[in-house]
Amino acid sequence: MRAAVIGGTGYGAIELVRLIKKHPFLEVGSVVSNSQAGFSFNDIYPHLSNVVVQPLETFNTERLSEENDIVFFATPSGVSSKLVPKILEKEKKCVDLSGDFRLKKSEEYESWYKHSPVDEKYLNQATYGLSEINTIEIKNASFIANPGCYPTAATLGLIPILKSNLAVIDSIIIDAKSGVSGAGRGLSLTSHYAEINENLKAYKLGAHQHIPEIEQVLSDESGTPITITFTTHLVPMTRGIMCTMYVNLKEKISTKKVFDLYKQFYQESYFIRVRPEGNIPSTKEVLGSNFCDIGLHVDERTNRLTIISVIDNLVKGAAGQAIQNVNIMNGWDERTGLTDIPMYP
């Protein structure tokens, strides 16, 4: 299958290219970048010299749908809402890595993203693609709204305890930390080397656009409306997300029991590695891979559960999960093309 990538010069797009190249059933098709069309890919990304040689194209609905079997959108907010419908009309499969089709309520999209929402007709066609949780829906989908990076790490860590009915529902706090690649390739002072190196910075307190997405998933999965506190930090490293999450427990329960519960919950999920008691994952332990590793600790003094969930924001938090979803959609083993060991050190 030929896979097109729209938004070709961003970090999400080149990570898609990297993963598509490894995949036995996919090949890199059209790569679209309106701003850089006509240039060769390796002019902009010399690391791709001799490997990906086709020129960057403009977005052309006809050509795209003729020459490709599936289209990945790795575009900024507000772009895929306009472009995806054109591809859907051609009855091609799509995966959108942006936030445009994730929120079921248009007014929430408008209020958090400050863009006009997409037409309901197309919004309804989108299947939210948290691979381990929405597996059945994904199998039958032809258009995936791929989850955000923070929501992936946060919800995979929280869902088992929420479903267990052990959590105090209004106590959830997510203290999230991300490497700088999450801010993309667009220039800004907050991604300027001398500003962020040797620095730790909190940002968008109470205003991050991933808040409604996390709440939507947690509310759906737990069957009850959930409001969270969510704080994001920028860490001086390129890749990696860690969510440190705090949940009050309704009753006394040991770390070991919580571990068993998570282990059981994710027994079929190759990419979720629940760590045994005393073993807390760090971001580098998933670098470059599609794993989401989860550590657990019950503080008996406060009866509060701390959950630590780590992913590579560009893999499980973006391009890797997109490939995993394509695997599921096509009935392939979900691990196809995604079995690389994390790169360490």
Next chain:
Amino acid sequence: MRAAVIGGTGYGAIELVRLIKKHPFLEVGSVVSNSQAGFSFNDIYPHLSNVVVQPLETFNTERLSEENDIVFFATPSGVSSKLVPKILEKEKKCVDLSGDFRLKKSEEYESWYKHSPVDEKYLNQATYGLSEINTIEIKNASFIANPGCYPTAATLGLIPILKSNLAVIDSIIIDAKSGVSGAGRGLSLTSHYAEINENLKAYKLGAHQHIPEIEQVLSDESGTPITITFTTHLVPMTRGIMCTMYVNLKEKISTKKVFDLYKQFYQESYFIRVRPEGNIPSTKEVLGSNFCDIGLHVDERTNRLTIISVIDNLVKGAAGQAIQNVNIMNGWDERTGLTDIPMYP
């Protein structure tokens, strides 16, 4: 006044040397390192070439108390408990930067530090030295137990809201992040460059020895026993601590009101900079300085207060606060020798 530094080759000690050199009323006296005695300081720290030239000495009570007016201990846990009493017997002023004299209850020290506690007779002579809070006691003290790095950042951020009676007392969560210099100069895999660079790591969940220290301060200041949840993370940078802290509020209150409360509380405190609404400090904004900067945000959706407090762990979190305490003890302006602007970028 001549100031001796014990523990001469650790990071706390060389930071003390750096700050003593800037101080108009202090000069570097004896520098003690049992392991490196006889070597010149600049053999071990070439950055001090031509600047600090005396040889490192062994610990000799007589000579130390004869040749110095004040003695700083920047030694590992379990060392100053043995050495400080010898200096106290000589009626010399001391500042201990280790944790040996901070906890008022010996059994807590033993249980968290895994060392034998110090004799009560000496423990009672120690004044806990959180400069902005214990100012009066410090003025009259001759022996200071200098606060830990995390406790400094955490308690300075929490005390105003606790004293206001607006906080739900059992809801306090401290998500703390530190640069690697906090782990000291001793070799270990967790300070090995290739392991920690491009990595974010949580450690000692529910077991960090600063937990009882924070609880002791908060309980004393609020007049009620307080139990916290405290998580520590290692961030790939050399210096800096950030505490992101979560407190449920008893009633609705705006960020602006909380800001006013903090601003009022710290109106006399030069080194505490309370940031106005929407302005959240990052660690680099205090680098190399004795400032503690505090940002505030009330999430109206959950009525939870987020407090972000940053310090340089080696300055306000160690050597700088030690100098500030010496200033207060001696009746000097607390800012003496500490007015450097943060180094940026």
Next chain:
Amino acid sequence: MRAAVIGGTGYGAIELVRLIKKHPFLEVGSVVSNSQAGFSFNDIYPHLSNVVVQPLETFNTERLSEENDIVFFATPSGVSSKLVPKILEKEKKCVDLSGDFRLKKSEEYESWYKHSPVDEKYLNQATYGLSEINTIEIKNASFIANPGCYPTAATLGLIPILKSNLAVIDSIIIDAKSGVSGAGRGLSLTSHYAEINENLKAYKLGAHQHIPEIEQVLSDESGTPITITFTTHLVPMTRGIMCTMYVNLKEKISTKKVFDLYKQFYQESYFIRVRPEGNIPSTKEVLGSNFCDIGLHVDERTNRLTIISVIDNLVKGAAGQAIQNVNIMNGWDERTGLTDIPMYP
């Protein structure tokens, strides 16, 4: 084929494991670590949880040669000289990633490495494995002395100009820079995070053990004895080597002509990417891959050629080239299992 890895907990060894797992014709066999025998691999390297699960073994000649088809040694200097002969006696294929079998003159080994040299009988069985240069010898070899990281980057960059007879032979200067993973996983102050982060450090001036190796290769290839000046620097990053090399030219020649010469020289070499004029590679552009990228610039004012050569020290500079050599030894396409795109950013 089952591949054993000796020296199992070092960075060279885990990189071998990562690459063997990707290889279609190889599988991870015994992993030997005398110091950690009995532990499971993922106790020491949690990033390998659920992926590599066999326990670490002690070195047992019988079992190793029975259960494996090829043995990789990723051991410190002075170790494989003792162990490789045991495996050779069993007529198993070996690749040694250490320096023990690289230098043809025993006295040079002794003088630069400060270890006793290996018995000539075994030394003579070793084929030096610079894949692109020694391809024919490697095809017929059963025991490879895998090149050092610096020698790989340096000699691949210098050989074409030396063979062209355009270079002033006694003018070669190699200014080399390496990430910290090159120093291995052993603890030392020079790999201690707070010492090397935000620091640039030159080391072992005129004394690096890779000097005789580089001179041996260059002398062999050019047919004339060559003495170089070689300086190494430690750069605050985990992976990557850059050699900036200076060569006086015997006659005026343009950058374009030198480019043509290199392009021609490496026309069959997939892993060598010669960059066109004005395009200078950086280390990140080969991260995680087996590429060696080369940039060229003739300074017409001084008639001096500057060559910039970059590799990932753990891949093309160690484990990747070892796999490439195994591919060549076995008559497989040299790219087998090594086609991953560099990870960027």
Next chain:
Amino acid sequence: MRAAVIGGTGYGAIELVRLIKKHPFLEVGSVVSNSQAGFSFNDIYPHLSNVVVQPLETFNTERLSEENDIVFFATPSGVSSKLVPKILEKEKKCVDLSGDFRLKKSEEYESWYKHSPVDEKYLNQATYGLSEINTIEIKNASFIANPGCYPTAATLGLIPILKSNLAVIDSIIIDAKSGVSGAGRGLSLTSHYAEINENLKAYKLGAHQHIPEIEQVLSDESGTPITITFTTHLVPMTRGIMCTMYVNLKEKISTKKVFDLYKQFYQESYFIRVRPEGNIPSTKEVLGSNFCDIGLHVDERTNRLTIISVIDNLVKGAAGQAIQNVNIMNGWDERTGLTDIPMYP
């Protein structure tokens, strides 16, 4: 004396502010930033909250010269050439940290900087201010062209051997490495965090505008025209420059003898620390200070001298040397306000 800073939001300017605040005889006067005029300094640089509180101003010749005793220009190339003359007409002292007045030959400025050169009348008033070398001229100057960062590190390292008549004059190679702050605060992909972190990059081969400046100084000091090869690299750290320099020697001479020669040459220069044999400086050993540390090594195999010179690019390479020059101009001890120990770690 009141000191104005023009170019107020760049890194050179805030470093000037940091150093002026430490200086006993200087105070921060006007701070000019045309782009940010009207804003308070600490809106843009929160690390200056409560410390530097005056608003940023526009450039107004009258007001500037009335309210200030000395004017520092920390502006991009092509700006001070237009503004400095206005201040000189008012007979105020100036220090220009940009390259506009450094090159004595206008045509060289034009060819390397791609800007129109300044009027000769004003160019002739500029005294090149390499503090240790041009001390006498600086004493009598009222307008200083402050040296570039690379030229400072390079020429301080090379002048003693050139003056000794031991160097082969056409053999000089300077392999220079810089932290990213040298590229300033302007946004560009080469200062974008995810591009430069974990990366080492060579740039501007044979085309760096500091080449003619270095050649001018070396030619002047040695009394013979000198052409160099100069390569610059970007290192993933914020501050610091290292120049690794190679010079062929006319006769056999030991490292010890070269050390003696340098030690003698710089015996009066507090800020130049010549390191003894076997002791090579790293950039962190001068961080935040005005020191230039120099290490030396003669390779007896090639009779080539390697000189390693390190500075903090923003201090000795910019703002610190500017203050040192002001000290000399005013007849103060050159160390005034500059005695801080490097910050370590």
